[in-house]
Amino acid sequence: MRRLDVLVLGAGAAGMMCAIEAGRRGRKVLIADHARAPGEKIRISGGGRCNFTNLHTAPDNFISGNPHFCKSALGRFTQHDFIALIESHGIAYHEKTLGQLFCDGASRQVIDMLTGEMRAAGVDLALATEFESVEPARDGFTIRLSSGTYTASSLVVATGGKSIPKMGATGLGYRIADQFGVPVSDTRPALVPLTFDEALRTRLKPLAGVSADAVVGCNGISFAEALLFTHRGISGPSILQVSSYWREGDEITLSLLPRTDLFEQLRQARTANGRQSVHNALSAHLPKRLAHILCDNAGVEGKIADRTDRDLKRLAQAVQDWRIKPTGSEGYRTAEVTLGGVDTTALHSRTMEAKAVPGLYFIGEVVDVTGWLGGYNFQWAWSSGWAAGQAV
Numbered sequence: 001m002r003r004l005d006v007l008v009l010g011a012g013a014a015g016m017m018c019a020i021e022a023g024r025r026g027r028k029v030l031i032a033d034h035a036r037a038p039g040e041k042i043r044i045s046g047g048g049r050c051n052f053t054n055l056h057t058a059p060d061n062f063i064s065g066n067p068h069f070c071k072s073a074l075g076r077f078t079q080h081d082f083i084a085l086i087e088s089h090g091i092a093y094h095e096k097t098l099g100q101l102f103c104d105g106a107s108r109q110v111i112d113m114l115t116g117e118m119r120a121a122g123v124d125l126a127l128a129t130e131f132e133s134v135e136p137a138r139d140g141f142t143i144r145l146s147s148g149t150y151t152a153s154s155l156v157v158a159t160g161g162k163s164i165p166k167m168g169a170t171g172l173g174y175r176i177a178d179q180f181g182v183p184v185s186d187t188r189p190a191l192v193p194l195t196f197d198e199a200l201r202t203r204l205k206p207l208a209g210v211s212a213d214a215v216v217g218c219n220g221i222s223f224a225e226a227l228l229f230t231h232r233g234i235s236g237p238s239i240l241q242v243s244s245y246w247r248e249g250d251e252i253t254l255s256l257l258p259r260t261d262l263f264e265q266l267r268q269a270r271t272a273n274g275r276q277s278v279h280n281a282l283s284a285h286l287p288k289r290l291a292h293i294l295c296d297n298a299g300v301e302g303k304i305a306d307r308t309d310r311d312l313k314r315l316a317q318a319v320q321d322w323r324i325k326p327t328g329s330e331g332y333r334t335a336e337v338t339l340g341g342v343d344t345t346a347l348h349s350r351t352m353e354a355k356a357v358p359g360l361y362f363i364g365e366v367v368d369v370t371g372w373l374g375g376y377n378f379q380w381a382w383s384s385g386w387a388a389g390q391a392v
């Protein structure tokens with residue numbers, strides 16, 4: 001039986017950050033993962049360029065049963081601390097939009113940075129290693145892995161959520177929480193495309209592949225980003241964002257051309273060229289296929305000269321206040337993150353340690369803290385991993 005100070009389960013973003021910090025503090029650390037490579041989600045993230053943080057990260061960008069919980073960790077290891085680490089490794093990056101920072105090159109650089117830092121901190125990395133069991137021991141935990149049995153004063157659970165099982169997500173963290181009586185709030189896929197029922201899918205089929213800028217709202221929150229119609233429903237950044245707030249039975253509102261006085265524009269089009277069709281006039285502002293569907297939704301068709309102000313107002317409203325009722329989501333197969341998880345009331349916000357189980361820590365996505373799209377989820381992984389790394 002090998003004796004460790006810290007065993008970190010899961011070599012993803014949060015686990016590696018925690019291992020680095022604990023190693024730097026002189027702890028004897030092993031980080032284990034059943035995958036063959038560390039940081040697989042980092043590798044595929046941000047379309048291969050890893051949106052590693054967001055310049056504007058603030059507690060408001062996170063969803064949690066306790067919105068205050070994330071404040072301590074986010075405040076102690078900030079986006080600027082992570083940016084400083086990236087810069088110290090000479091990794092070039094850029095802001096794409098809305099404060100989202102991406103590598104100029106491949107996301108591999110972020111993984112190499114983290115594994116390099118782990119080596120420098122004397123952390124042992126065990127890949128292709130299965131977790132078998134954990135039991136409380138006199139001064140910590142006895143953990144059985146496929147590579148052997150270990151005792152550790154601290155066990156850090158950094159096994160992520162349930163999203164993308166094909167990439168190694170197992171939900172192990174929730175089972176460990178259950179075993180130790182740490183409560184777990186309901187989980188559901190988030191940052192995920194939404195799907196339509198058969199009737200709406202058939203009706204909107206011509207729109208597959210069409211994208212547009214929009215303000216998309218649901219349950220009192222809205223996001224101004226692109227949306228994209230798919231064969232199964234609707235996607236794009238604005239939809240992924242509201243998917244975290246949407247529940248079965250809810251409508252979403254799509255406001256296309258949100259900053260345009262569309263009624264006025266349509267009136268002007270009628271004066272300038274009354275012989276054109278209404279959908280041609282609308283096509284000056286939106287993709288043709290979308291314009292067709294929206295005219296149809298509003299029941300406003302034919303020559304624009306024949307349409308009254310009331311008709312044009314109705315069309316403008318159909319464009320700027322389009323209500324759609326998705327029936328489901330694409331689920332964990334494509335969800336970027338898992339909403340819910342280890343209940344924050346059971347954890348110390350400064351350290352991520354379970355209040356009732358000294359030495360047991362939960363960090364990253366397994367915790368009920370879920371960020372918006374745009375680099376926030378990695379920042380939570382870095383911040384919560386760092387916080388636990390100071391405490392173990």
Ligand code: FAD
Binds near residue numbers: 040041046163164167
């Ligand atoms: P993970 O990164 O999921 O790491 C968990 C680790 O635990 C994995 O290595 C896994 O193999 C291991 N593990 C799981 N079960 C077991 C087990 N039973 N035994 C042993 N090991 C186990 N967020 C952003 O901020 N920016 C982005 O650009 C971004 N892009 C994304 C793109 C995609 C396609 C996806 C799916 C997610 C993206 N995210 C992004 C979200 C981000 O990847 C996660 O929030 C983040 O990886 C969570 O870090 P974590 O360390 O908690 O968990």
